[in-house]
Amino acid sequence: MYRGFTLDPFQAQAVDFIDENKSVLVAAPTGVGKTLIADYIIEKIFSEGGRVVYTAPIKALSNQKYREFKALVGTEAMGILTGDVVINPDAPILIMTTEIFRNMLQEDPERVRDVRYVIFDEVHYIDDPERGSVWEESLIFMPSSMRFLGLSATIPNVDELASWIEEVQDSTVEVVTHSERVVPLKHSLYERSMGFTTMRSVQKKHRKLVADSFDGRPEVQTTTHLDLVNAIKDTYLPCLFFTFSRRKCESNALALGEAQDFLGKTQKAEVLAIIDGVLERYPNIESGRWPHLRRLLLKGIAYHHAGMLPVLKDIVEELFTHRLISVLYCTETFAVGLNFPCKTVCFDSSTKWDGVSFRPISNREYFQMAGRAGRRGIDEEGFVFTIVDLNYFDISQFPSMKEDEVEPLKSQFALTYNSILNLVKNYNEQDIHRILGQNFATYQASAERQGVLVQLDMLGEQLAPYEQNLRGPGGIARLIRKRGELERRLTTTYNKRTKKSLKRDIRSIVQRLDSA
Template sequence: MPVVLGDPANASYFFYRFTNPLVLDLDRLFPFPLDDFQRQAIDALEANRSVVVCAPTGSGKTLIGEYAIHRALAHGKRVFYTTPLKALSNQKLRDFRQQFGYDTVGLLTGDISINREAPVVVMTTEIFRNMLYGTRIGEVGTSLQGVEAVVLDECHYMNDRQRGTVWEEAIIYCPFHIQLVALSATVDNSGQLTDWLQRVHGPTELIFSDFRPVPLEFLYCYGKGIFPLLDSNQRRLHPKLKARRKPPRGARRSRRRDSIQPSYVVKQLQQRDMLPAIYFIFSRKGCDRAVTEIGSLSLVNEAEAVALKGRIDDFLAWNPEAARSGQVEPLYRGIAAHHAGILPLWKGLVEELFQAGLIKVVFATETLAAGINMPARTTVISSLSKRTDNGHRLLNPSEFLQMAGRAGRRGMDQRGYVVAAETPFEGAKEAAFLATAGADPLVSQFTPSYGMVLNLLQTHTLQEAKELIERSFGQYLATLHLSPQRQAIERLEAEIAHHDAQLATIDADTLNDYAKLKGRLKEERRLLKILQQQATETLTANLAEALQFAMAGSILSLKGRHVPVAEPLPATLVMKLSGPGQFPYLVCLSHDNTWYVLTVSDVVGLHPELPRLEAVDTLAPPAELPPKPGQRRQGNQVSAAIARQIPTPPPLEDLAPEVKTQQERTQAVEAALQAHPAHVYNPNALLKRQKQRQRLDAERCDRIEKLSQYSGRYWQEFVNLLEVLQHFGCLDGTRPTTLGEMAAAIRGDNELWLGLALASGEFERLSPAELATACAALVTENSRPDSWTRYAPSAAVESALEGLRSVRRELFQQQRRHQVVMPVWMEFELIGLVEQWANQLEWSELCANTSLDEGDIVRVLRRTLDFLAQIPHVPYLSDDLRDAARDAIATMDRYPINESEG
């Protein structure tokens, strides 16, 4: 009897979940009216289709992911919920534990593993991609057993320059039977995203909505107050703001506007009952400065002040070192900063207090808009431009809308407010443009990496890897703009018509019969070759089994890839060497006094009827003979004496009967072809024209196919990486070597560089603290040239890093030669911090001796810990190096580094 889904925290729920077919009661799961797009998405999931849910921030997309979890649990299945950020993963863990039960939810990030076998596992998208690397595409590895759905939260992160590749790989590699639930903010080309996902993964439905449950009102703040930004139709700049920008007649036009101070804006918001607010400022120092400049203004009432004091005091009693200098007192008044330079523990406190309604304004960098659940009544955007790696530029519409979307709390606010503040360089015109422009399209950030190449080639052929690369979203977008390809198809069709006109005057039946006969001859010859190969393989298999027990001195007949001779070569077996597979390598001496290292496939005959040469028991191969198949060396006088004793074996057995029969069939077809009447037409020339016509037609079909699967830039990038890897010995042809397997097991910005460093031997003699410091040098990027620390790395660390300089130089040269752009970091300036921390220096003293913010120090140490945590799992490293990495982790992973990001 069907059971209605009950409370996941109830123990009976788990019993029934695995013993009864459960029916989902939507009214019980979601006791509030569902929007149309939410019901459409649920219907699509029930039809076993994947979905792309594209809707504004704050519209309730997460409910679709929650329904996928309920549905999978009801089926006794699992769900992976992926996010782009560790902080967002941690938040989802907390939320889902409250919703589905503590033991039902697990977490996997780069440095944390909690209850990984749980029915619901929250993880970063990179972790999910890494799971898929070890399995052939379309297959289910052990880590994905029982997974019904994968939720890709914040799917618009495909636009992210650093993370976009991970999202595309996760979608491409995901087994086809697993439902994908892609939750995205509004993008301009959601239809293209859906069409691509349907092509590479399976039936997918686009669920699009531009409806916001809490509508947004766009405002503009300048020196005289806050005013509507748009007209009544919400399509153009408000007339009053347009009129304001016109200077009086005869007055000199000024290009510079007044700057609006955060304290002024916050007071305006407080007077208009528009708090709480998130105030976006694109600089950490700007956020901290705003907290200070706001002065003694209090934004909380008496009851809120009491509640704030209690929670803050309780937090500080347990975490006295986590207090943010200069921001404790403003926090009592409902004012806080939130950015990457702040300790994760302090950021977590700010988030919890804001969600509780006790913080009234948070000055934050735009990372807060990336999905962390901190909705506000109002968002303020302090500037409409920002600094980037490519210079200062205007915000793009998606960035503006992502921040604006944090305004308006569902169930609490009638509307959300978005306030653009005036700056000296941007005004109301730019604000109105961004507010009305609509979302940007998703563009592909797909970029092959060394790790991608090595991991794919461990489980796939080069051709299969190429097919996978060509399934990327970037390739899909490229096919939409292939007019030259279409022109080529038209040209081919014209050439095909010309050939058809030339062939129309010939007796087609006679020519076709001749062609069929030639085709039959080709097939008979192919079958003959197959039978010959099968006979050889059978003989080889029997020989391989016999060679397992053959003794030194046994007489052999050699012929194969490593012994390219016309007739079988007599030889004697001297010794066996352990090989990488089931069968050993063979060291043999031929009767012409040549030493060979061979595989069993190079042996075409074993002659037990001939007495073994006992003299080889005292014989040793040359010291310079490498133990690798295909190697050969000339023997000396001692081996020559034994070589002369090798008897000539009797001839090998005749061919198998089926091979003889096939030879006769082939000869009969050859005779029929010689007597065919088509010879009066010069049939070979006609067939050549016919083949050319067929070739053109095949090319036409191929070009049509390429319209939907274009091979170009991405594959060339893959090949360039492959050639660099081959240069450094990570690939033998297209198969990963020992070094390649080491690099493949590493996750980083340049897996080859990290693998070369670990394999160099330079780190073997370092202490745990020194190893941590050297590792930090390889994974730390000092993006601020004015950063400093008073600590220098020890001499042992500098010596180890100096030993890597030649390898680093060579890697730079090869990357330039093959047009590969990958960072090859070797940081000296800041890594002394890591060594001091690993040697148990106190946190307060560490922070006092560097210009880095606390959050930056945490990030450097965590990146180092992440790399150290990988070392014990990298194959072929020494036990000493693995133990040193574990010891370094044990000394470094302490407060506040071991606190989860909030």
């Protein structure tokens, strides 16, 4: 039992390992209660008079955890360090971004020397092309006396990650996995002429449209976010509508605000009361977006992205928590750790701009967002809908939507100039070589090389009998040479008896070669 709740088996297993002062790596789907394990560590270490660090990949998640624990243990026990805020940096419970923790380890390790546990929320960010190296460096530079809890979405190579950390930290890392969702997900595609449908049906319809078109290019009316909202409004709200563009988040919300109003008179009064309560804390909102957002909020519509003022995000999050937002257009950062489940998740596209080109979202990205569908204790199942455009349909541009096909983590290790300077400043040449050889990429390459060597050994064993035939007294190579000699003699011999003998010998050699 913890906080009056009976722990699920995977939570209880993780808690037992923590009580044994072990490092733990937990891999489980979104929304099953991984954060409860982090809460347990924080309360346990604080009650024992120790220090604990909680790291998050985004500021919004850091701020949320800070507010939660400040209400639980009081202001004096809490500290937060992000790029924008520094409060009580020597507190026993420190909330910070992973970048700041990495910087502390490299630049001022004494500040965190007495930390007993560090929590890496969303540790699968180690696979992030732009920031993944931060998690690797944190795990490499972390003192071996410090224990950690890593919370990850479902990943197929969690044991490989744990083995690497064990090698780096020279201490045991226990792995806890859980695969079942508390609320199962139901995945569908949506196209305005087809309604809710399957990938197979879309493929069939697309092939027919291509065959019937003049130039092989279908021309049908494009399905929009308004079509999908109209289809789900009576049964599937509230919903998170993931849109991979900040500008589009806002424009889509404004467009829906022109077409729909989801709130009654009583609910509008509740919205105003919550807005007034937040504005008392932040009386001077200087944002040209606020009047437009306020009008949307009074209709149960909102948007949320990293470019908004923190106070505006606070208002949206509080209203969503009170179930006063029916449709929230958001970017994928809303799915990173923030605990805001809903009944339905929608995608306006299966592709995203990654800074270089448009690419299909990965299965891991898909389930990170789709996993927000389904509220524990409220919904029997969560619904996930993805818009399809038949004019540009391409099955390769969609994730498989199968959770057992989530991609394995791959190292994104890349030293920054700052990291290099800190290495030169704090370590000798021998230690630098040792540290650089400890990254996850090197470990994965070494494991891959070992796998290739094992395959070569197996192939060698399979080829050994043939090799013996080639080299032995009656070896194939010798027989082939002998056959060639006999065939040359056959072309220059005119004696019938000799020819007959040569042909007999050649047939014998051919039979032996065939049997070999």
